[in-house]
Amino acid sequence: MAAGARLVVLGKQGAGKGTQCLSLSHHYVVTHVSTGDMLREAVKQGTGLGKKAKELMDRGELLGDDLIMEMVSGRLAESDTKDRGFILDGCPRTVEQARMLADLLAPVDLDLVIDIEVPTSQVLRRLASRRVCVDCGANYSLQARPLIGWTCDVCGGEVVQREDDTEEAISRRLEIYEIQTAPLIDWYRERGQLAQVAGTGLPDTVTKRIVRAIEDRSNRKGGRFT
Ligand code: AMP
Numbered sequence: 001m002a003a004g005a006r007l008v009v010l011g012k013q014g015a016g017k018g019t020q021c022l023s024l025s026h027h028y029v030v031t032h033v034s035t036g037d038m039l040r041e042a043v044k045q046g047t048g049l050g051k052k053a054k055e056l057m058d059r060g061e062l063l064g065d066d067l068i069m070e071m072v073s074g075r076l077a078e079s080d081t082k083d084r085g086f087i088l089d090g091c092p093r094t095v096e097q098a099r100m101l102a103d104l105l106a107p108v109d110l111d112l113v114i115d116i117e118v119p120t121s122q123v124l125r126r127l128a129s130r131r132v133c134v135d136c137g138a139n140y141s142l143q144a145r146p147l148i149g150w151t152c153d154v155c156g157g158e159v160v161q162r163e164d165d166t167e168e169a170i171s172r173r174l175e176i177y178e179i180q181t182a183p184l185i186d187w188y189r190e191r192g193q194l195a196q197v198a199g200t201g202l203p204d205t206v207t208k209r210i211v212r213a214i215e216d217r218s219n220r221k222g223g224r225f226t
Helices: 017-028 035-045 048-059 065-076 079-084 095-105 120-129 167-181 183-190 203-220
Strands: 005-010 031-034 085-089 112-117 130-133 139-141 194-198
Touching: 005 017, 005 183, 005 203, 017 031, 017 085, 017 203, 031 035, 031 065, 031 079, 035 048, 035 065, 035 085, 048 065, 048 167, 065 079, 065 085, 065 095, 079 085, 095 183, 112 183, 112 203, 120 130, 120 167, 167 183, 183 194, 194 203
Parallel strands: 005 085, 005 112, 031 085, 112 194
Antiparallel strands: 130 139
16 A cells, blocks of 8 residues: 655646545545535535535635634544545645644645646636536536436436536636635745646546656655655
């Protein structure tokens, strides 16, 4: 079994983070922690957090740093992520969250931050055709549909368009990405923790590129991360 790892995956909405994180979590046998999935689950369950989150999420706005990091800190304290690490998807989204994450993990560092690069014109096309399973979050699109109707191949759940994949919310999310999240690329580069990978092409090709980047880094660190 491959050693565990502590990874963050960055990229614009529609860059393929969810799909790639799922493949990487199988490859490295490490838990995929998606803040978006956790919040959508809270909305579905109607929890206090879910009620606070829904309106902001539908508009494509970010939730507060403290609220998000409290949720993430709870998840990273569980035994699976403590023992084998995690692949963090959707967090950090601001430099403040990156600072809070570093403090949370100290004295241990992240092993690598992977930035999946896809041109905006392409993510806009992908987001417009994206469909997701309401139960397990598996990703589909108008081009890559489930085998039977709009029923998830993985869990049988209903496959729908996300409520924040409207034209208005998409453009707001991309705007917020440029202002709040893109600065993280330089932030992590300056700390020597960043690997940038082209996110264009078939999902399997992108996974191979990411695995190569992770293995390169791992080899330079002496063969294993944890
Ligand atoms: P995602 O599925 O990662 O695109 O997240 C969906 C929505 O959840 C975002 O548009 C935000 O409203 C909220 N969200 C998820 N992660 C974060 C985060 N790290 N910081 C603030 N808001 C977040």
